[in-house]
Structures are given as C-alpha cells and as structure tokens.
Amino acid sequence: MPQTAPPFAELLANCRHSAVHLEMRDHYDDPDEAPRVAAWKAGYRPDPEDRATWWRPWLDMVAESVDRGVEFRRARIVSEPVSKYTRYLYDGSFANIAAGERIRWLPRRRASDLCLPGNDFWVFDGQLVRFGHFSGEGAYLGDEIEDAPDVVKLCSSAFEAVWDRAVPHSAYTI
Template sequence: MWQSAPPFGELLAGCRRSAVHLEMRDHYDDPDEAPRVAAWKAGHLPNPDDRESWWRPWLDLVSETVTRGVVIRRARIVSEPVSEYTRYLYDGTLTNIAAGEQIRWLSRRNASDIALPGNDFWLFDDRLVRFGHFSGEGAYLGDDVTDEPDVAKLCASAFETVWERATPHNRYKI
C-alpha cells in the first residue's frame, strides 16, 4: 500500500533493527543546507574535536536511534570524477559517522549491473520503504512510503548488493 510518508523522525522512532539509505544523485539542492555548503566552499571543514560546532538535530536523531540498537547504514552511488556537491558530502561524512552511521561509497560505473529502484530510498526493518523524490536540479519534491513486500525485497536486494561492492568511507578516496 502506497501512502504519504509520516515525519522522518516517526519512521526512525518506530524502527527496531535496521535503517538503510541508498543515495543515487550527484547533487541535492536543500535550502536548509545552503549555508553549510557555502561555508564549505569558503574552506570551512568540520573540526572533529569541536562537535558543538557541527552537531545538529539530524545527528542527534541518528545517535539516539543507534543507541537503541538500530543499525543505520548509508550507501552512496556516485559519478566519478565526483561532483562538487559529492566532495562536500565526503568532507562532512565524519559527522554522520560520529553519530553512528556506517557509510560506504560506490562508483556509478560499478553499479551498472545492479537492479536499482528509480529513486533514493530508506528501508526500515526490511519492511517499510520511504522513497524520496527530487527534481532534475536536486530540489526535494516529497516522498511516499510503502510496505508492499515486493518493493521492500527489491530495495533490500539493491542495497545489500551496493553495500557489498562499496568502499567504506575511511578507505574511499575522491
């Protein structure tokens, strides 16, 4: 059954074992993120020793979820050479890892033979899928959720295949 997605925090709060996220775009245009991107372009990088300067609500939510025993994994399929936005994500990934996410990177060239859904997604406890929809320029257009078993199975299979091939963040070089 397809339906409008509840707030993301509710989805993570209801998660008991695992939450996986597959990102497949080379650019996202998030107005809330624009100041951080501008600061990065000006040379600012998160200081691992100054958590206060970069800790924000998303990282709190991740940390709280991981503390409850939920494993959160994120895989990013990226074009290489990477886009400027991907370099920004790469440089900021230390904050996600500090919050408890596990993150891997896969070159788009190495994903050509993987059956992938048409949109980025989160999969909660291998049963509930939240698809994110974006414009061609990367603007967020909304999302929907489904608990259809065949859709969850496709997403789980796609994610696990990507995860197996992908390089852990600490070994991925851009």
C-alpha cells in the same frame, strides 16, 4: 499503493533494528543545507574536535537510534570524478560516522549491472520503504512510503548489492 510518508522522526522512532539508505544523486538542493554548503565552498571545514560546531538535530536522532540498537547504513552511488557536492558530503561524513552511521561509496561505473529502483530510498527494519523524490536540479519534492513485500524486497536486495560492492568510507578516496 504508495502513501505520503509520515515525518522522518516518526519513522525512525518506530524503527527497532535497521535503517538503510541508498543515495544515487550527485547533487541535492536542500535549502536548509545551503548555508553549510556555501561555507564549505568558501573553505570552511568543521573541526571534528569541536562537536558544537557541527552536531545537529539529525545526528541526535541517529545517535539515539543507534543507542537503542538500530543499525544505520548509508550507501552512496557516485559519479567519478565526483561533483563538488559529493566532495562536500564526503568531507562531512565524519559527523554521520560519529553519530553511529556506517557509510560506503560505490563508483557509478561499478553499479551498471545492478537492478536499482528509480529513486533514493530508506528501508526501515526490512519492512517499510520511504522513497525520496527530487527534481532534476535536486530540489526535494516529497516522499512516499511503501510496504508492499515485493517493493521492500527489491529495495532491500538493491541496497545489499550496492553495500557488498561499495568501498567503506575509511578506504574511499576522492
């Protein structure tokens, strides 16, 4: 039975081998991110050489996990032409990659024959799933965790199917 998820930092601290994330929305409405999105819309682009302007606590958690041997992979299923928000994510992906994430992009039209869970998710060490719930407008509504083997297997296989078809960030253009 799904349970309320502990803080993400706790899940990541307990992760030993892999953390994979599947994102399937074209827009997220995160109030913490709103100032960065607004700045991006106004034309601001972080200077990749000036790490102090874009490095955030999230990237520290990723880098620390990668340093202890956790493999981070993120796959994004996106509609094309992409939304403005997806362009924002694409432009900022260099920061995630600098922290040690591997990112791939899958055009939604190439995902039509894949069996996918109904929500974005993380799978930690192939043992635990953290589903993210969002409103229709992209507002974060909460998370739940699930460790039932059939749910973990579904999410793990869905992620791998997307990963196998997706285009590496360095080769994906928008």
